[in-house]
Every structure is written in C-alpha cells, then in structure tokens.
Amino acid sequence: MENNEEEPIDDEFEDFEDEEDSREVVVPGEVLTEDVTNFLPGRGTILNKERNKIISLNIGLKQIKKNYINVIPLRGFYTPRPGDKVIALVVDKNPVKYKCDINAKDFGQLKPKNTIKKGKTRGFRGAGPMREDLNTERFDIGDILIVKVLSADRLNKPELTTVGKYLGKRTGGIIITIDPPKIPRVIGRNGSMIKMLKNLTQCNIFVTQNGRIWLKGEDIAHERLLIESIHKIASEAHTVGLTDRMQEYIINEKKKRGIE
Amino acid sequence: MPLIIKDEYPETLFREDGKRLDGRDLNELRPIKMEVGIVPNADGSAYLEWGNNKIYAAVYGPREVHPHHLSKPDKGILRVFYRMATFSVFDRKRPAPGRREKEISMIVADCIEPLLFLELYPGTSFEVFIEVMDADGGTRCASTTVAALALADAGVPMKSLVSSVAVGKIDGKKVVDLSGIEDKAGDADLPIAITWYNEEISLLQFDGDMNLDEMNEFLDLAKDALKEIHQIQLNTLKSKYIKLQEETLKQKDNKKGEK
Numbered sequence: 001m002e003n004n005e006e007e008p009i010d011d012e013f014e015d016f017e018d019e020e021d022s023r024e025v026v027v028p029g030e031v032l033t034e035d036v037t038n039f040l041p042g043r044g045t046i047l048n049k050e051r052n053k054i055i056s057l058n059i060g061l062k063q064i065k066k067n068y069i070n071v072i073p074l075r076g077f078y079t080p081r082p083g084d085k086v087i088a089l090v091v092d093k094n095p096v097k098y099k100c101d102i103n104a105k106d107f108g109q110l111k112p113k114n115t116i117k118k119g120k121t122r123g124f125r126g127a128g129p130m131r132e133d134l135n136t137e138r139f140d141i142g143d144i145l146i147v148k149v150l151s152a153d154r155l156n157k158p159e160l161t162t163v164g165k166y167l168g169k170r171t172g173g174i175i176i177t178i179d180p181p182k183i184p185r186v187i188g189r190n191g192s193m194i195k196m197l198k199n200l201t202q203c204n205i206f207v208t209q210n211g212r213i214w215l216k217g218e219d220i221a222h223e224r225l226l227i228e229s230i231h232k233i234a235s236e237a238h239t240v241g242l243t244d245r246m247q248e249y250i251i252n253e254k255k256k257r258g259i260e
Numbered sequence: 261m262p263l264i265i266k267d268e269y270p271e272t273l274f275r276e277d278g279k280r281l282d283g284r285d286l287n288e289l290r291p292i293k294m295e296v297g298i299v300p301n302a303d304g305s306a307y308l309e310w311g312n313n314k315i316y317a318a319v320y321g322p323r324e325v326h327p328h329h330l331s332k333p334d335k336g337i338l339r340v341f342y343r344m345a346t347f348s349v350f351d352r353k354r355p356a357p358g359r360r361e362k363e364i365s366m367i368v369a370d371c372i373e374p375l376l377f378l379e380l381y382p383g384t385s386f387e388v389f390i391e392v393m394d395a396d397g398g399t400r401c402a403s404t405t406v407a408a409l410a411l412a413d414a415g416v417p418m419k420s421l422v423s424s425v426a427v428g429k430i431d432g433k434k435v436v437d438l439s440g441i442e443d444k445a446g447d448a449d450l451p452i453a454i455t456w457y458n459e460e461i462s463l464l465q466f467d468g469d470m471n472l473d474e475m476n477e478f479l480d481l482a483k484d485a486l487k488e489i490h491q492i493q494l495n496t497l498k499s500k501y502i503k504l505q506e507e508t509l510k511q512k513d514n515k516k517g518e519k
Contacts, residue, residue, distance in 0.1 A: 023505060027497045028412050029420025029456045046419065049458050057377075057417040059497055074501065075304065075415030077322065105322040105384050155382055181415070238501050239508040 023240055025074075026056040032069050039064075044071035060181075061238055074238055078180040078210040080104050080152035085167070087175060087212040088160065090143045093136045100147065103180070103210040106157045110147065112136055114161040144170045146206065146214070166206070173204075173216035176227055178234040180211035185237040186230060193233070193243050200250045201226045221259045225250065265350075269445035273430045280435065280442070282311075287436045289425070289485055294406070294496040296413040304414020306496075308406040311439060312396035315403060317410040321386035336381035340369040342403055344392040364400045365390075371404050371453050371462045372411065375418045386416060397440035398426045404453050404463065409493055422462060423489040424453035427482045429470060434478060436485045450475075452482045456490060 026032065032054045033039050041047050042065065044058045056062070058073040080086070080102060088100035088108055098110040112134045139145065146167050152158035162168050178186070186207055187194050198205060203217035203226050213230060217223040229250055236242060254260070273281060284290070290311030299305035302318035325331035330339075342365040344353050357365075368390070376386070388410060390403045401424035408422040428438045430446035443449055448468025455462045461479075470478070 025498050025501045025505075027421070027494055028418045030494070044417070055419065055457065057419065058415060059412055073415055075413060077303065077415065105324070105381065154380060236504060236508065239505050241508070241512060245508070245511075 023238065024062040025059070025238065026062050026071055027059050028057055030056045032056055032062060032071070039067055039069050042068035042070035044073060045069055073181045075179060076181045078102075078104050080106075080108070080149045080158040080210070082149055082151055084149045084152075084209045086147060086149060086208045086210040087170075087206075087214055088145045088147045090139050090141050090145065093139070093141060095136060098136055098139060100145065100160060102147070102149075102158065102160070103177070103212060104158065108147065108149070108158045108160045110139075110145070110160045110162065112138070114150065114159070114163060115139075117163055139169060144175060144214075146170060146208070170214060173214050174223060174227070176213050176215070176230060177211050178213065178230065180209065182234045182237045183207060183209055183211060185242065186213070186233055188243055193246065196243060196247055197226060197229060197250075200247070200254070201229075219259075221257060225253055225257065225259070228253075267444065269441065273442055273445060274433075280430075282439060284437075286433060287481060287485065289437045289488060290439065292489065292492055294409060294492060296409060296496055296500060302410075302414075304410045304412070304416070306406050306409040306413055308402055308409070310398065310402045310405075311437075312394055313392070313399055313402045314394040315399065315406050316391045316393065317403070317406040318389045319386065319407075319410045319414040319416070320389075321414070321416070322381040322384035323387070325383070325385040331383045331385065334379065334382055336376075336378040336384045336386065338369050338373050338376060338378065338386050338388070340365045340372075340388045340390065340407065342368060342390045342392070342400075344395060344399075348392050348395045364403065367400065367463055367465070368404050368407055371424070371455075372408060372418075372422055374462070375408075375420060375422065375455055375457060376411075377417050380417075386411070395440070397438055397443040398451070400424075400465075401426050401451050401453070405489060405493065409496065412497055420455055420457035421490065421493050422453055422455055423486045423493060424451065424463060425482055425485045425489060426451040427478045427485070429468065429474070434474075434481055436481055450478055450482075452479070452486070454483075454486050 034053050036052055041054045044060060045054050046057055048055055054069055056071045058071050059075055060071040060073040063070045063072055086102050088102045090098050091101045092099035100108040100110055102108045115138055145162055147160040147162055148164050148167055150159040150161050194205060201217060201222045203215050203222055206214040215226055229246060233246060293309040295307045297305060298307050299318045302320060304319040306317050308315045322336060342361050346353050346355050388407045390407060392399050404422055404424040411418060426438050427436050427450050428446050429448040430442050438449060448470045451465045453463035
C-alpha cells in the first residue's frame, strides 16, 4: 500500500511565485506602501493607527496580488487548520484518546472513533462500530501517523482522524522537518518541484503542512541526496528560479556520487 | 578573608582632548554588531555585541505554559528571563536571580508586549531567554534591542521592532550610550526604548538629577541614536536573505554570459 502513493497537491500553495518583483525582503514594522486608496492590507500586514500606511508584520517577501499587499513569511510556526494533512507522532495514550505531536502549539487529539471507518457496522441494521474496537490498542506510543485535522481553532485542541485516503500508520521511511513556511516552496507551483524531485531521485515523498516530510527511496544514497536537496530548497526558498537550479544541482550531484 | 576591592572612579570622565574615556564623541554610540539565527534549537535567536556587552537571546513559542496556573484563557503571555552569567561582571555574580534580574525581565517584557498579537494565542506563552555573557553598562537597553530581534527572527507576528538606548549626563555634559563607568560615576542616566509602529516611548527609567528642560533635550538626543540602532537591526534581519538572493542572481548572470 505504501508504494505507488501519489502526493496530493493542494491548489492553495501558490504563495511563492517566480516573479522578479516579489522578491523584496521586508521585516516587521517596515512600511510597504503609503498609498492606501489603491491598496488594501492582505495577509501578514496591518494598517497603522492613522490609517495612512500599510505595515509588515513578519519577516518575509512582499507580494502584490491585484490590489492586496501580502507578506509571505520566511519564518514562523505551524497553525493547524481543518482539512490539513499532517504527520503526527503518538506521544501518549489513555483508554479514550491518543495524544499526538503535530508540531503545533497544542497536542492533537485522536479518538478511537476517528480511527475506524464509519461503514463498518454491526448487524444488518448498522449500529455503529463494535464496542471492542473503541479502545486505544490500534496504535502505540512512538508510532508515526499521517492524520487529517478535523477541527482546529485558537482555543481548543485540534481533533484528528486517520480515516481517509493516504492516512494511517506509516512503517519505514524517513521523516525530516523543515520550517513550515517553506513547505509551499518544496511543492512548487502546481507541484512542479516535487514532481522533479520524485522523477530524479525515484523516491516516494509525502509533504505535509506542518513542516514534516516523509520519504522513502530504493536505497540510502538516493534518500540522502533527496534530504540534502530539500534542506537546500528550504535555505534558498526566497530566491528566483529555484526549480531549474535544483534540477541542475541534483543531476550534478548524481554524477559526482556515481548513482544513476 | 575575602579580597575586597573598592570601586575607584577617575576624577574626570573626559580626556584632555574633550573626548570621552573610551575615545568617543558626546553623541557617538559604541560599536554595535548583531547576528540572528545563531541558536539552532531555538525558534528564533539573536546575538548582540554592543561595546563590551555580549548578549544572547533565544525565543521559544508559542508553547504550553509551565506552571499552568500562569496561563490566561483569553490571551497568550510573554515571559522574559534575563540572566547574567557569573563571569559577566568584575565581582562574581551570584547565579540566583535577584531583584535586579526580575526587574529587567519585567521591563523588557512590558516593553515588547504591546507589539505582539498575544490574543491570537490563548493559553500559551512566548518565552525569551536573555543571557548576558559580558556586561559593561546599558544591558537593559541592549537586552530589549536583542529580544526584539530574536522575536522577529522567530517569525512571531509583531507590529514593529523596538530599539533602546541610554542617554545621560556626565560631568554636566549630555552624552549618548553610557558605558559601565559613566553609568556609575555620572550624574544622570535615562534609558529609553521606542516602538517604531507609532513611535511611542515604551520604556523610560531615570536615575540622577536634571530639570524638565534638560529632559526634552535628552529625548531629542536619544531619537537620533535610536534611529541609528533601528537601521542596524533592519540590516541584520535582511542581510541573511539578501546575501543569498544576490549570490543566486550573480550565478544566473554568469551562466547567461557563458551561453
């Protein structure tokens, strides 16, 4: 089941665009524009008290989309949102729920009813899952799970589920962590970067929004090359023409290391 | 019998040529060097060398609050831990946090808090650890400056940076950025911090004697110095990324030239 899995590509990852004019680095408090009649404050920006300047809130790249001014952050932390697929580590469990580390400020909660498919019913009328299934013996502490966030807000702990496509326990493979704001760059526009990485290194990759990347290749040499490439992408996320440069880098490294 | 060395101050704090003891002009800052991202395990970090001051700052968060009873249900909290290394001053500094450490931790936190959006992270805390490795006057100003830098490096949304500097009066003359000996032997000392979001004063402490007219002159004097410090902060945050951008652009140009 693990092999031949395709990475789902989200359409919302269009943050990093290869436009020359969107490469300006800004820092918190920097005035982005004083023209408030033509521009509106978008993501990562705020109006000042007199409402005559748009100010950046993050360290990031300035981007103008239509009449919105956004700042794409270069550093930051992961905030869970409903629908996100993330890699979780089971850190604790009790008879009613698992506690999962999802690289966010709160631990995620995984309840046993969210680990069982709903269609699995008892008797011909269907009376919900078997009582014996509603325990926490399916996973152990230390397991790596791919989960989906069911609900998340700033007050309550995020609720997770393992029912769905690509979700569930992972055995084997390697997990690496990078800065969560740089994940869109690893995927690239319409998944161009990740397709290139997959084709050139023949590895399976699963990129999740909380900054963790699961990967598994045929041998360790390819995996090592892939890990180095991903770290290189993360450190050069704010530069222009990254996909082409990475392609060149991987081909050169393959020649150097003698792997086909 | 412990060796007791009494503090001895020179009679005058100016040299014969009119400059200060370390060779600075009246409104000249000590040399400042800043770096960001030097603690790999922290979410954000910064290092500052300001004259003889050497200060590290590391930021962690948002994360759970320990002890839990300090957490607030409607907003996050900002906790600052200012500590001095035992070897940072002339006499051995006792490592336990005392009255002074608690005070400086509090003023740094109060100084930065209005710039953060803590209401977005209820029940959590941002923690800033400031370690003074070497102290020579003005560590509270330097700590505020470096804490803001570390928070920005961590990617915490904030309205602007904070810059801080001390101005004061030594031997009847108004000077900027007092060093350790000027701080102790001088007449007055006025640490100021400013938030650049709406240019409000975020910290103002005072020790010594001066009249109200002088106070206004001091504030004007400080503003020029603060602008200089703010510019260094901005350059430090940006240079890390701009360097890489320029390198890649150069490579691109070279390739085009080859073709």
